[in-house]
Amino acid sequence: xxxxxxxxxxxxxxxxxxxxxxxxxxxxxxxxxxxxxxxxxxxxxxxxxxxxxxxxxxxxxxxxxxxxxxxxxxxxxxxxxxxxxxxxxxxxxxxxxxxxxxxxxxxxxxxxxxxxxxxxxxxxxxxxxxxxxxxxxxxxxxxxxxxxxxxxxxxxxxxxxxxxxxxxxxxxxxxxxxxxxxxxxxxxxxxxxxxxxxxxxxxxxxxxxxxxxxxxxxxxxxxxxxxxxxxxxxxxxxxxxxxxxxxxxxxxxxxxxxxxxxxxxxxxxxxxxxxxxxxxxxxxxxxxxxxxxxxxxxxxxxxxxxxxxxxxxxxxxxxxxxxxxxxxxxxxxxxxxxxxxxxxxxxxxxxxxxxxxxxxxxxxxxxxxxxxxxxxxxxxxxxxxxxxxxxxxxxxxxxxxxxxxxxxxxxxxxxxxxxxxxxxxxxxxxxxxxxxxxxxxxxxxxxxxxxxxxxxxxxxxxxxxxxxxxxxxxxxxxxxxxxxxxxxxxxxxxxxxxxxxxxxxxxxxxxxxxxxxxxxxxxxxxxxxxxxxxxxxxxxxxxxxxxxxxxxxxxxxxxxxxxxxxxxxxxxxxxxxxxxxxxxxxxxxxxxxxxxxxxxxxxxxxxxxxxxxxxxxxxxxxxxxxxxxxxxxxxxxxxxxxxxxxxxxxxxxxxxxxxxxxxxxxxxxxxxxxxxxxxxxxxxxxxxxxxxxxxxxxxxxxxxxxxxxxxxxxxxxxxxxxxxxxxxxxxxxxxxxxxxxxxxxxxxxxxxxxxxxxxxxxxxxxxxxxxxxxxxxxxxxxxxxxxxxxxxxxxxxxxxxxxxxxxxxxxxxxx
Amino acid sequence: xxxxxxxxxxxxxxxxxxxxxxxxxxxxxxxxxxxxxxxxxxxxxxxxxxxxxxxxxxxxxxxxxxxxxxxxxxxxxxxxxxxxxxxxxxxxxxxxxxxxxxxxxxxxxxxxxxxxxxxxxxxxxxxxxxxxxxxxxxxxxxxxxxxxxxxxxxx
Numbered sequence: 027x028x029x030x031x032x033x034x035x036x037x038x039x040x041x042x043x044x045x046x047x048x049x050x051x052x053x054x055x056x057x058x059x060x061x062x063x064x065x066x067x068x069x070x071x072x073x074x075x076x077x078x079x080x081x082x083x084x085x086x087x088x089x090x091x092x093x094x095x096x097x098x099x100x101x102x103x104x105x106x107x108x109x110x111x112x113x114x115x116x117x118x119x120x121x122x123x124x125x126x127x128x129x130x131x132x133x134x135x136x137x138x139x140x141x142x143x144x145x146x147x148x149x150x151x152x153x154x155x156x157x158x159x160x161x162x163x164x165x166x167x168x169x170x171x172x173x174x175x176x177x178x179x180x181x182x183x184x185x186x187x188x189x190x191x192x193x194x195x196x197x198x199x200x201x202x203x204x205x206x207x208x209x210x211x212x213x214x215x216x217x218x219x220x221x222x223x224x225x226x227x228x229x230x231x232x233x234x235x236x237x238x239x240x241x242x243x244x245x246x247x248x249x250x251x252x253x254x255x256x257x258x259x260x261x262x263x264x265x266x267x268x269x270x271x272x273x274x275x276x277x278x279x280x281x282x283x284x285x286x287x288x289x290x291x292x293x294x295x296x297x298x299x300x301x302x303x304x305x306x307x308x309x310x311x312x313x314x315x316x317x318x319x320x321x322x323x324x325x326x327x328x329x330x331x332x333x334x335x336x337x338x339x340x341x342x343x344x345x346x347x348x349x350x351x352x353x354x355x356x357x358x359x360x361x362x363x364x365x366x367x368x369x370x371x372x373x374x375x376x377x378x379x380x381x382x383x384x385x386x387x388x389x390x391x392x393x394x395x396x397x398x399x400x401x402x403x404x405x406x407x408x409x410x411x412x413x414x415x416x417x418x419x420x421x422x423x424x425x426x427x428x429x430x431x432x433x434x435x436x437x438x439x440x441x442x443x444x445x446x447x448x449x450x451x452x453x454x455x456x457x458x459x460x461x462x463x464x465x466x467x468x469x470x471x472x473x474x475x476x477x478x479x480x481x482x483x484x485x486x487x488x489x490x491x492x493x494x495x496x497x498x499x500x501x502x503x504x505x506x507x508x509x510x511x512x513x514x515x516x517x518x519x520x521x522x523x524x525x526x527x528x529x530x531x532x533x534x535x536x537x538x539x540x541x542x543x544x545x546x547x548x549x550x551x552x553x554x555x556x557x558x559x560x561x562x563x564x565x566x567x568x569x570x571x572x573x574x575x576x577x578x579x580x581x582x583x584x585x586x587x588x589x590x591x592x593x594x595x596x597x598x599x600x601x602x603x604x605x606x607x608x609x610x611x612x613x614x615x616x617x618x619x620x621x622x623x624x625x626x627x628x629x630x631x632x633x634x635x636x637x638x639x640x641x642x643x644x645x646x647x648x649x650x651x652x653x654x655x656x657x658x659x660x661x662x663x664x665x666x667x668x669x670x671x672x673x674x675x676x677x678x679x680x681x682x683x684x685x686x687x688x689x690x691x692x693x694x695x696x697x698x699x700x701x702x703x704x705x706x707x708x709x710x711x712x713x714x715x716x717x718x719x720x721x722x723x724x725x726x727x728x729x730x731x732x733x734x735x736x737x738x739x740x741x742x743x744x745x746x747x748x749x750x751x752x753x754x755x756x757x758x759x760x761x762x763x764x765x766x767x768x769x770x771x772x773x774x775x776x777x778x779x780x781x782x783x784x785x786x787x788x789x790x791x792x793x794x795x796x797x798x799x800x801x802x803x804x805x806x807x808x809x810x811x812x813x814x815x816x817x818x819x820x821x822x823x824x825x826x827x828x829x830x831x832x833x834x835x836x837x838x839x840x841x
Numbered sequence: 842x843x844x845x846x847x848x849x850x851x852x853x854x855x856x857x858x859x860x861x862x863x864x865x866x867x868x869x870x871x872x873x874x875x876x877x878x879x880x881x882x883x884x885x886x887x888x889x890x891x892x893x894x895x896x897x898x899x900x901x902x903x904x905x906x907x908x909x910x911x912x913x914x915x916x917x918x919x920x921x922x923x924x925x926x927x928x929x930x931x932x933x934x935x936x937x938x939x940x941x942x943x944x945x946x947x948x949x950x951x952x953x954x955x956x957x958x959x960x961x962x963x964x965x966x967x968x969x970x971x972x973x974x975x976x977x978x979x980x981x982x983x984x985x986x987x988x989x990x991x992x993x994x995x996x
Contacts, residue, residue: 070933073941075925076876076916080942083875164859246880246888246976247942296878296942297976329881535940535977708936712982716939719979748885748974756970756980 059615060548061776064708067540068559069294069533078294081250081266082326089252090119090159092315092325093166094307095173096334097148097155100184100404100741101198102177104146104155111172112158117165120318121173123156127314129280133272133304133409135506137211137371139199140407142280142310148177149198149369150404151741152334154307159315159323182740183209184732186343186366186401198369198402211371211400212378216663218386218454219393224358228349232429235345236422237807240366240730241723242338243411244753247296248327249335253312255320262289265309268298268532269572272505274564276305281313292562298534299720300410301337303574304372333746337409338730340377340400341366342418348426354434354441358393359385361419365400365408372409374400376666380415383667385423386453387496388464388674389445394454404741405732410574412720413497413786424493424791425806428798437481438492438795439472442676449769456659460671461779463700463769464494467676470698470765475678481799487683491795494676497784498669499702499774500577502653511650513581514568515542517589519645523617523632525552525593529561530570531582536782537709538578542586544705545775549590550597551614551631568648576780579705580670581651583775589649596645600638601629654773671771673779674700677718677788679760681796685825688816692722692760692793699764702771702779711764713781718762719754721789726810727752845905849874850918864908865889865900868915876916876945880974887973890946891915897953899972916945919952928952928990937986939977947973951987959995963988 072078109121124145132138143154156173160166180196183189189198189209197208225231251265261283267273270290278285295302308325315323327335347360363381367374382396411417431438447453449462471477471492480490504512516528525546533539539559547554561567570582598609601619605612605627613620619634621627639645658668676698682691697714704710728751733742745751770777794805803818819825842857845867856871868874868891877900880888884902891900892914900908919926928951931937938944947970954961954969961969966987967980975983 064934066933067936067938069941070938071925071929073938073944074929074932074948075920076874076945078941079875080878082879083869085870085873244976245940245942246886246974247878247940248880295940296880297940299976326879329883329885535938535942537939708982712936712939712978715979715981716977720976747883748881749883753974753976755972755974756967756983759980762979762981 058548058776060544061705062703062707065544065554065706067537068543068554068557069539080247080296081252081264081293084252084264084293086252086254086322089322089324090161090315090319091163091166092157092159092312092323093163093170094154094311094325095156095170097144097151097153099148099177099179100151101180101182102148103180104144104148105176105178107156108174109156111174112169115165115169115172117161118158118169119321120159120315121156121169122311122314122318127280127310131276131280131305132371133373133505134371134375137375140370142307150406152406153369157311157315159319182404184403184405184734184741186364186403189401189403190364190399198404209402211367211374211402213399214378214382214663215397216382216455216661217395221358221360221393221395224393225349227351228357229352230430230433231347231349232426233347234426234429234806236425238342238344238418238421239808240339240341240408241411241728242333242336242730243299243301244751245297245299245301248329248332249302249306249308250324250326251309251312252322252324253316254322255313255317257320260287260289261313261317262291263309263313264291264293266295266302267292268295268302268534268574269304270532270562270564271530271569271571273305273309277309277313280310281317289563289565292532295532295534298573299412300414300574303410303572304337306335329748330746333743333751334406336368336406336730337372339411339417339724340408342381344419344422346422346426348430350430350434352434354431354436354444356389356391356445359391361396363396363398363419365398367400367402368405368407369402370407372407373414374408377410377415379663379666381419383455384416384496384498385419386455386457387447387459387672388462388494389442390447391454412717413783414575416497417787417790420495420787421790421794421808424788425794425804428491428795439468439477442468442494455667456664457668458657460773461702461769461771462674463767464674464676466767467674467698467700468494470767471676471678471696474763474765475680475696477678480680487685487800488681489796489799490678490680491792491799492676492678493788493791493795495784495787496672496674497780497787498575498667499580499671499673499780500653500669501575502655502658502668502670503665504571511585511652512577513570513585514648514650515582515585515589516568517546517593517647519593519635519639521636521639523630523635524556524558525550526558526560527586528567529559529582530564530567531578532562532573534573536573536713537706538573538582540709541579541583541705545583545586546590549587549594551616551618553617576783579778579780580774583778584651585649587649587775588651589647592647592649593645596642597634597638600641601634603641604637670773671702671779673781673784675784675788677792679789679792679796681793681800683797683800683815685801685819688812688814688819690726690797690810690815692726694761694763695722695789695792696763697765697785698767699781699785700767700769701781702774703768703777704766705776705778707766710766710781714764714785715762717783717785718789719759721786722760722793723754724808725790725793727754727758729809845909847908847913848911849913850915858905862905863901864891864903864905867905868900874915874917878942878945880942887950888943888946890949890973892949892953895953895956897950916948919948926952927993928955928987931986931989935982935986935989937978937982943973943975947975947983955991955994960991
């Protein structure tokens with residue numbers, strides 16, 4: 027069931043299946059020519075030669091530069107804004123404030139609580155209040171200094187518990203109903219099965235508190251946008267976004283422009299990870315400033331602005347109670363979670379559901395209850411970061427399992443095996459699970475890491491830990507309710523034999539443009555270099571909802587498969603007619619049309635396409651994908667968390683803990699991930715390694731935190747730079763080994779599921795559990811930084827002077 | 842505005858830029874060489890890395906006048922004619938570029954490394970790339986690519 031992270035590559039199409047060297051899942055020779063092989067990316071050469079043009083690489087004639095004035099206060103009423111001195115500055119072409127764009131928006135239609143620029147109030151240090159367009163960046167910066175804003179400061183909330191407890195206003199937002207708190211975005215309480223009866227049956231109950239610190243995406247490309255309003259009323263916005271369709275809608279709605287006149291172009295994006303998955307102030311501002319000046323306007327965030335724009339991982343305060351029988355079978359799980367949401371809702375309504383909904387696999391839970399409350403605080407808004415809403419509870423839960431395994435003296439991999447939920451089943455919260463390769467994932471990491479020889483057997487200071495997880499392959503319901511497809515694709519065939527793919531999906535580095543090319547190459551037998559992918563332009567491409575929720579391979583892949591098969595049917599019909607054969611006897615492979623069982627009969631694909639064009643007229647096809655709508659829970663909120671397929675992951679981490687300094691070194695992470703089928707194993711392994719890297723970073727290094735009042739400026743970002751907000755360098759990052767597991771999902775394209783987010787989850791608890799194995803200390807608060815680990819060691823009497831053997835520190839400990 | 846003269850990718854170039862411009866700003870906004878990227882503006886991320894007189898340097902914290910009279914090589918100058926540098930080709934083959942934004946800087950650091958050490962160990966590659974942040978890959982595929990390029994260059 028496993029394939030290794032293959033190296034070596036060929037042109038990508040046309041050679042024999044055997045060259046793949048990988049047996050099919052069924053053990054038969056693979057029928058696939060392209061899918062499953064290492065292949066070049068369609069944009070690989072452009073990216074390796076510096077020719078890929080990102081948003082800030084675009085220079086338009088007469089372009090102005092924009093800058094946004096940001097609030098110095100975490101919570102204040104805007105009393106007055108005077109822009110007259112800025113407008114009078116030579117070189118300034120336009121100044122806008124919140125009053126110029128008064129329509130509120132929000133990525134979730136039920137929580138539209140922000141404006142392009144603040145209208146009445148600022149809610150965090152860094153909230154935008156005015157924007158300037160000037161002949162150059164220096165002039166725009168000078169103009170910001172000339173905007174006079176009078177503020178009236180309001181009470182601030184930085185702690186979510188204090189925000190929730192506030193008995194009366196002024197709240198951060200107006201309460202949505204009289205008597206409600208304006209400091210709460212959402213409360214979700216759901217219960218499945220009889221939780222209390224489950225605890226009554228339990229032989230062992232673990233109850234512990236956990237804290238997951240906030241972290242941010244930190245793409246290397248800062249957000250950038252260019253607006254161009256033309257005299258004919260058309261508005262074009264180029265943006266480093268991962269959701270061009272939602273941006274299209276919101277630009278039209280907020281700026282009151284006919285959506286048919288709005289065009290969003292998404293150039294290659296230099297990393298996103300969820301941090302570019304909703305509209306941001308700069309996109310509205312460049313559009314509005316261009317509408318006022320008639321000239322193109324560009325805004326490029328500084329790195330500091332990227333940190334304040336945020337929308338990253340929510341800090342979670344979690345309490346878990348987990349019951350199990352003496353043979354390690356889970357009986358009941360109860361969770362209480364407080365989410366620190368920051369100043370705006372963003373995706374927070376979904377995050378609040380995800381914090382509970384996505385925990386119910388890969389283990390069987392007879393009973394489960396969660397209560398999650400998302401608070402507003404006067405800090406940059408949190409949102410979706412890779413593994414949206416489920417990375418935090420997964421950390422807590424997998425440490426809970428490690429504690430139970432320890433207490434019951436069951437190997438933690440064995441404990442996870444025993445609780446395996448299985449394939450083709452429903453979770454306790456009624457989510458439909460189809461393919462499930464979790465047991466193979468466990469077996470792979472157990473084997474590759476030499477687990478049995480290492481766990482509880484390494485010398486003091488070294489340890490291994492395991493964790494598992496699941497994640498969605500897209501969401502069954504789109505962000506705004508509608509019955510239309512979630513993904514669409516359009517194919518067009520040229521008389522030269524070239525196939526063009528028009529794709530609305532967002533290439534953010536994950537390889538979606540290549541993925542659709544592989545599908546077309548497979549179905550039509552076209553060499554990869556005869557395929558063009560035109561993507562990310564709402565004027566020319568069908569709608570795809572965006573690069574979020576790990577949805578594109580599953581959804582766009584299926585849409586592309588459908589379109590390619592329609593085209594294939596036409597080509598086979600036309601060739602069959604020519605050969606007086608049956609259509610099913612016509613094979614398309616290796617740039618040729620071939621007759622099955624007749625090696626002497628063939629023609630180049632170009633000729634086959636020409637025959638089809640002669641028979642059917644101009645050749646093209648569309649394909650679309652929509653999710654099944656009957657696979658979710660039957661209760662309110664039961665649609666959230668429902669996905670057409672779930673991926674599964676297991677990690678083993680091996681660590682070394684320096685008891686003198688508290689410094690944790692992660693030597694290696696073994697990553698086994700069930701991606702359904704690896705359409706290109708090199709790209710899948712890249713997603714797995716990038717995910718594990720990012721989880722490792724959250725475990726040991728990253729803290730998106732803010733100064734307190736006694737540090738001088740409450741609400742000021744602690745470290746808004748890539749020097750001080752430490753993300754791992756090559757020297758920090760552990761060795762990462764990808765172990766691809768393929769369960770062949772019945773509904774995924776060629777059986778594929780997601781690989782971009784799931785493999786992040788187990789890194790963090792696997793490292794926590796490895797630290798325990800190494801030094802017998804539980805780390806329940808992130809990150810596991812040297813001061814935290816050192817203090818925990820001191821508290822447990824396991825620092826430098828303490829006992830040196832595991833027996834001295836760990837014996838009989840219930841975790 | 843100041844007139845600066847640079848030797849970039851073998852060409853003598855001159856252009857007028859504000860006196861405070863860095864080498865990166867001059868390359869990107871003065872000369873249209875947008876391959877070199879700005880990720881942080883203060884020498885933290887390495888996306889702006891170019892090769893000056895054979896050494897990988899951070900162009901975003903190099904005042905442009907410091908580069909005058911020196912040999913500047915950017916990602917656009919790594920290929921010779923139609924032939925890409927083996928590191929560029931191996932980046933494509935090994936999936937070493939995901940979003941690709943850090944890639945130009947990493948390619949320059951890699952080429953500078955291979956020019957002075959044609960047979961680096963994996964540890965030496967790791968050390969040479971310590972100034973280039975990549976947020977996508979976890980670095981493994983990048984090491985694979987540089988190793989493969991070194992092997993190709995030495996045969």
